Amino acid sequence: MSGPVPLLSYDDPRLVPGRVALFLDFDGTLAEITERPDAVRVDAETRAMLARLERATGGALAIVTGRAIGDIDGFLAPLRLAVAGVHGLERRTADGARLGAAIDEAAAARVRASLEAAAAEMPGTLVEAKPGSLALHYRQAPERAEAAIAAAHAAVEGLEGVHVLNGKMVVEVKLGSATKADAVAQFMDEPPFAGRLPVVCGDDVTDEDAFREAAARGGVTVKIGPGETVAGLRAAGPAELRRWLVALADSFEPEKAETA
Incomplete structure (x- = not known):
């Protein structure tokens, strides 16, 4: 069985702004892993790229992470995206509604x-x-x-x-049973994600369930970094993924890319 295809060699005509739903892990995916979880920094270029993708997809972009929603808001401010936090135990929908599981x-x-x-x-x-x-x-x-x-x-x-x-x-x-796969499935049942092609990017073992959920829906799955995976594509690291996401944003905004 062949392994994942290199991300930067991948071309898919289905990746158009009105059809794609993007689900991105945070640590090790959008941001480099640091020695302390509070030492992570997201540069202005990454925030600008996420803003472009969120705008081009009509809000069909969510961060799906082990982090708490409040942490993600702090790292990405002033952006306020849809987020599934704590591996799906808490969620903010695209329209800003907050949902969470009861905790003992x-x-x-x-x-x-x-x-x-x-x-x-x-x-x-x-x-x-x-x-x-x-x-x-x-x-x-x-x-x-x-x-x-x-x-x-x-x-x-x-x-x-x-x-x-x-x-x-x-x-x-x-302290709950929700997974990242549950979060992806819940988003996919809601606007503006519903009816779109899920694209899930993550680096950790906790992302594998989300990869399976996306694959079951015919979606695109991207593993960041080394390690065994069920994902169909692989990026060498966060920098390579960010490069691909910038190119995706450019393809979603061809007029802007031509004048850049």
Whole structure:
């Protein structure tokens, strides 16, 4: 079985502004992964490219991420896009409506206390609290991966309705069952996404479910970086994806591209 096709060699006549629905992961996809999650920066060129795509597609562009919606708004300001945050546990639709799953706050407090106690014993790790989720990052101490994962599983012992997700240099405890695939499916049932071709771009194992959802709808899937994947296309890294997205925006605005 052949692997993903290089993204920059891909040409698809279906990629026209009135037919495409774009779903983009954030860390490792639009933005480079940094040692600390709060150290991420999005340059003005990337924000301008996203604004062009959002405008050209009539709002059919969503960020689908493990980040909280508020974090994404901070990184992309003044842009305010449709977002599925915390792997689908919270969502803002294209028309601005906020939706979220009910969370067991007592369970969340227990998990947080357990993870923070574990992090205190593992220099280089840190706990990030998000709506409905606790993430234990080990970007600054990759040698602690096994211990961090064990700590997350210990934190959820005896709890029901919680899920442990392994990501890039992070292990996350999610207090709900929503996935990125659920988020893509929900957006695709709503305007302006409904009836369009889903294009999903992501770099992490948590994006694989979203790739499968898009593929089931005949869509386009792009894996960012190395690793096994079900995606049909691959970009070497965020810079290559951004280059492709700029070219896509140019194709959506041919008059603007010609005068640039």
